[in-house]
Amino acid sequence: MNYEAVIGLEVHVQLKTSSKIFCSCVNKFGSSPNTQTCPVCLGMPGVLPVLNRRVVEYALRMGMATNCKIPKYSQLARKHYFYPDLPKGYQISQYELPLVEHGWVDIDVEGKTRRIGITRIHIEDDAGKLVHDESRPVSYVDLNRTGTPLIEIVSEPDIRSPEEAAAYVRKIRQLVRYLGISDGNMEEGSLRCDANISLRPEGQKEFGTKSELKNMNSFRNVQKALEYEIRRQTALLLDGQEIVQETRLWDAGKGVTHSMRGKEEAHDYRYFPDPDLVPIEISDQWMEEIRADLPELPDEKRRRFMEQYGLPEYDASVLTVSRETGDYFEEAVRLFDNPKSVSNWIMVELMKLLKQTDVSIEQCNVTPAYLAEILALVDKGTISAQMGKEVLQDCFGTGKSPASIVEEKGLSQVSDESELEAVVAKVMEANPKEVELYRGGKKKVLSFLMGQVMRETRGKANPKKVNEIFRKMLEG
Amino acid sequence: MADITIEELEHVAQLARLSFSKDELANFTGQLNDILGYIAKLEEIDTADVPPTTHALQVTNVFREDRVEPSLPVEESVANAPQEENGAFVVPRII
Numbered sequence: 001m002n003y004e005a006v007i008g009l010e011v012h013v014q015l016k017t018s019s020k021i022f023c024s025c026v027n028k029f030g031s032s033p034n035t036q037t038c039p040v041c042l043g044m045p046g047v048l049p050v051l052n053r054r055v056v057e058y059a060l061r062m063g064m065a066t067n068c069k070i071p072k073y074s075q076l077a078r079k080h081y082f083y084p085d086l087p088k089g090y091q092i093s094q095y096e097l098p099l100v101e102h103g104w105v106d107i108d109v110e111g112k113t114r115r116i117g118i119t120r121i122h123i124e125d126d127a128g129k130l131v132h133d134e135s136r137p138v139s140y141v142d143l144n145r146t147g148t149p150l151i152e153i154v155s156e157p158d159i160r161s162p163e164e165a166a167a168y169v170r171k172i173r174q175l176v177r178y179l180g181i182s183d184g185n186m187e188e189g190s191l192r193c194d195a196n197i198s199l200r201p202e203g204q205k206e207f208g209t210k211s212e213l214k215n216m217n218s219f220r221n222v223q224k225a226l227e228y229e230i231r232r233q234t235a236l237l238l239d240g241q242e243i244v245q246e247t248r249l250w251d252a253g254k255g256v257t258h259s260m261r262g263k264e265e266a267h268d269y270r271y272f273p274d275p276d277l278v279p280i281e282i283s284d285q286w287m288e289e290i291r292a293d294l295p296e297l298p299d300e301k302r303r304r305f306m307e308q309y310g311l312p313e314y315d316a317s318v319l320t321v322s323r324e325t326g327d328y329f330e331e332a333v334r335l336f337d338n339p340k341s342v343s344n345w346i347m348v349e350l351m352k353l354l355k356q357t358d359v360s361i362e363q364c365n366v367t368p369a370y371l372a373e374i375l376a377l378v379d380k381g382t383i384s385a386q387m388g389k390e391v392l393q394d395c396f397g398t399g400k401s402p403a404s405i406v407e408e409k410g411l412s413q414v415s416d417e418s419e420l421e422a423v424v425a426k427v428m429e430a431n432p433k434e435v436e437l438y439r440g441g442k443k444k445v446l447s448f449l450m451g452q453v454m455r456e457t458r459g460k461a462n463p464k465k466v467n468e469i470f471r472k473m474l475e476g
Numbered sequence: 477m478a479d480i481t482i483e484e485l486e487h488v489a490q491l492a493r494l495s496f497s498k499d500e501l502a503n504f505t506g507q508l509n510d511i512l513g514y515i516a517k518l519e520e521i522d523t524a525d526v527p528p529t530t531h532a533l534q535v536t537n538v539f540r541e542d543r544v545e546p547s548l549p550v551e552e553s554v555a556n557a558p559q560e561e562n563g564a565f566v567v568p569r570i571i
Contacts, residue, residue, distance in 0.1 A: 017542050018542050018543065018544050019540075019542050019543060019544045019545075024540070024543060024544055024545035025544070025545075025547045026544045026547070032550070032563055033550070033562065033563040033564040034550045034553045034554055034563050034564065034565075035547065035550050035553075035563065036547050037547055037548060037550075037553045038547050038548050038553075039548070042548075042553060050538060050539065050540040051538065051539050051540070052539070052540055052541075052542050053539035053540065053541060053542065054541075054542035055542075073536075075530055080491070082493060083570070084565075084567045084570055130570070131564070132569060133569070136569075137568065137569040138566050138567065138568060138569050139566075139567050139568070139569050139570055140561065140562075140564035140565070140566060140567075141564055141565035141566075141567055142564055143553075143565075268487075268491055270491070273530035273531075275530075275531070277538075278531055278533065278535045278536055278537070278538050279530060279531070279536045280536065280537060281536040281537055
């Protein structure tokens with residue numbers, strides 16, 4: 001029997017506000033333990049959390065970018081559980097009245113566009129961090145992360161394959177980065193993903209029993225964990241066994257998921273509206289202010305790049321992968337008006353270097369102006385395309401301007417073999433007498449022939465190369 | 477409103493990490509049911525057309541601006557910790 005996977009994802013995104021969600025401690029990664037804490041985020045009794053306005057605005061931005069409805073009223077709720085990284089004994093989250101609900105994003109997988117529903121997006125505070133001691137049975141609690149603002153984006157169970165799941169998470173990451181609300185860095189934990197996955201016989205409407213997967217800290221791991229889980233569940237079902245509803249942890253090292261023990265009992269979070277925090281009311285005016293601040297989003301930008309610059313869809317999607325890449329392209333095109341040529345050079349030459357060195361496009365030495373300069377040099381024939389690539393590489397490494405690199409390396413000389421061969425052939429054809437003299441042993445005549453090549457190329461020919469070519473063509 | 481049972485009270489106690497003796501469980505169940513019975517009077521009111529209220533005050537949108545203020549010195553943050561090492565709270569290992 002063939003089974004179909006039904007996947008829903010919960011993505012947690014840390015917002016990059018200056019301060020925490022309910023207090024004024026700095027929202028920063030990587031400081032010494034407990035140096036960014038105060039009575040509010042330490043969960044002291046009697047303190048009063050006050051909501052950071054920007055957290056609401058960032059969540060609404062994401063809601064608008066994912067075509068969601070934004071209800072007029074929203075409320076924060078307490079979600080209770082005990083864990084050492086949660087000093088209050090509850091997380092402040094949202095339950096019945098989330099800030100944002102009912103939207104969608106489009107993802108592209110293997111040339112096909114699929115629409116994935118968004119159930120809801122709510123705001124909440126992050127927990128602290130536990131570091132386990134290697135040799136003693138103790139854990140160290142660092143509450144710097146406590147109170148870091150999060151949005152949780154819950155998808156509908158619309159995802160049908162591990163590839164789609166990875167594409168969906170990439171899309172969420174692309175959006176939060178375009179919106180400037182998060183770094184979206186999975187490896188550092190600023191974007192985290194849990195998955196619900198069940199199987200059902202193809203054609204069946206009802207969902208099967210699901211398992212929840214945690215601990216997938218890269219796009220690749222999301223995909224691999226789901227692939228593993230599909231194999232595991234398929235094997236159980238084919239064997240006539242039942243799937244147990246449970247939480248399973250992905251072990252990236254071993255490439256397997258395993259059951260998280262002790263979590264079998266159903267969650268009982270005892271949600272209730274947080275009496276410390278008053279409802280949030282979203283006015284039309286506030287909505288309009290936030291909407292006016294939205295940047296152009298990837299799908300829009302891609303369509304515009306195809307229309308305005310006549311780029312193929314592939315180019316347009318690569319160039320809109322991030323806001324910075326799109327900005328870079330447009331600035332370079334402004335200075336060198338050949339979009340397809342600029343696109344090729346960015347996608348092939350520049351991106352190769354960026355990937356090799358792990359440098360971001362906005363920080364690399366080759367500014368859009370420098371790239372445009374190189375393309376103009378190639379276009380005018382001052383340097384060959386091959387030399388252009390060398391200049392780009394040099395510029396990328398040293399930050400020197402293309403003009404100075406060409407000057408320094410004497411690249412403006414014509415050294416291209418086939419180009420010079422053509423000139424040499426032309427000169428030989430025009431001077432048959434001299435050619436015969438040379439072949440008859442009068443080697444001195446070569447300097448005359450060389451001179452003719454120099455005249456023909458207005459002095460740009462690389463003399464050493466020309467000499468070599470002459471010897472080859474006259475003697476060979 | 478149906479009375480809560482001893483089993484329900486045991487469940488809530490377990491969620492709160494509290495353990496009670498048999499006598500205490502019976503005693504508290506009775507007390508809780510008295511309180512719930514008192515609150516149940518509210519059910520006599522017809523609230524069909526009243527939206528749920530979460531606060532007594534008609535206040536919405538209390539925000540702070542996204543500005544950073546100094547945090548506590550780490551010594552103060554961990555001052556009440558029964559056990560502390562290098563600025564971190566030390567707890568029994570939990571995975």
